[in-house]
Amino acid sequence: MTSSPFPVPAKAYIEATRANPELAAIAVALFAKHSASLLVRPPKTAITRSDAGRCGAQVAAEIAGEYDIPDSGFESRDKGSLLGLWRACFLKVAIETRHPDWYCLLEVERDYNGIVGHSDLTAYERARNLAWWTWETKSVEKFDVIAPHLPVLSKKDGRVLHEPNLRYITQTGLGALAEGSPGFSVSVFGIGGAYAQGDYITAEWEQAVEDEYARVARGEMDPTMDYQCKSCRVGRCPKNRNENRPAYWDALDVEVPDEDLVLLA
Numbered sequence: 735m736t737s738s739p740f741p742v743p744a745k746a747y748i749e750a751t752r753a754n755p756e757l758a759a760i761a762v763a764l765f766a767k768h769s770a771s772l773l774v775r776p777p778k779t780a781i782t783r784s785d786a787g788r789c790g791a792q793v794a795a796e797i798a799g800e801y802d803i804p805d806s807g808f809e810s811r812d813k814g815s816l817l818g819l820w821r822a823c824f825l826k827v828a829i830e831t832r833h834p835d836w837y838c839l840l841e842v843e844r845d846y847n848g849i850v851g852h853s854d855l856t857a858y859e860r861a862r863n864l865a866w867w868t869w870e871t872k873s874v875e876k877f878d879v880i881a882p883h884l885p886v887l888s889k890k891d892g893r894v895l896h897e898p899n900l901r902y903i904t905q906t907g908l909g910a911l912a913e914g915s916p917g918f919s920v921s922v923f924g925i926g927g928a929y930a931q932g933d934y935i936t937a938e939w940e941q942a943v944e945d946e947y948a949r950v951a952r953g954e955m956d957p958t959m960d961y962q963c964k965s966c967r968v969g970r971c972p973k974n975r976n977e978n979r980p981a982y983w984d985a986l987d988v989e990v991p992d993e994d995l996v997l998l999a
């Protein structure tokens with residue numbers, strides 16, 4: 735058995751590829767090869783890997799074709815997919831040049847218990863063709879960059895500002911289970927070079943993965959994620975707070991005082 739280098743420090747590996755023009759050119763060519771397929775999304779017909787963390791009622795409405803608010807997620811969805819692939823291409827080149835006994839596949843579709851998804855990258859041992867390490871990257875803009883199993887704390891008084899982002903772990907964990915990888919990592923990138931990486935043993939998260947997708951299938955909301963109601967496209971749901979919901983403003987029936995109208999003007 736080949737001795738494993740995983741988990742590797744993903745950001746340092748990515749930056750090393752970026753700093754080497756020859757290696758960077760290979761990574762860019764990989765990105766060009768894979769990127770078009772990411773932007774073609776067939777209609778949703780079942781729960782998929784990326785549904786971890788989502789409101790189950792919202793997922794069910796999407797599958798049933800019952801969205802009644804127009805899509806405004808073009809920018810964020812595509813940006814997340816393309817950034818994930820971009821970083822994975824640089825990481826693949828770094829791993830395969832430093833550790834020739836290992837190879838990496840990008841965005842391979844795998845199924846676990848009927849739930850299909852793609853991992854940004856999975857590394858395999860060449861000699862036995864065995865999956866060993868699955869990796870995903872996420873980008874955050876609004877919260878501190880922190881490993882997904884940790885809560886975001888207030889710098890002022892230590893209060894919990896945001897619960898751990900376990901959806902990142904359960905999404906990537908499902909990918910690891912589908913691949914048969916014994917370990918996986920989630921790299922979180924933020925603004926200004928902020929970075930955190932969480933490294934996990936797949937078997938330790940198997941139950942959490944199964945519980946999370948069972949919650950989605952039951953149509954339930956994760957109570958720590960109710961901010962989704964602000965961008966949800968299910969206008970008929972009474973909890974919907976999407977400002978694009980057609981009946982939303984009418985239903986409020988609020989009288990705006992004259993002085994506020996002056997301020998708004």
Ligand code: SF4
Nearest residue numbers: 789792963966971974
């Ligand atoms: S409005 Fe909120 S509770 Fe209702 S379906 Fe959307 S995300 Fe779920």
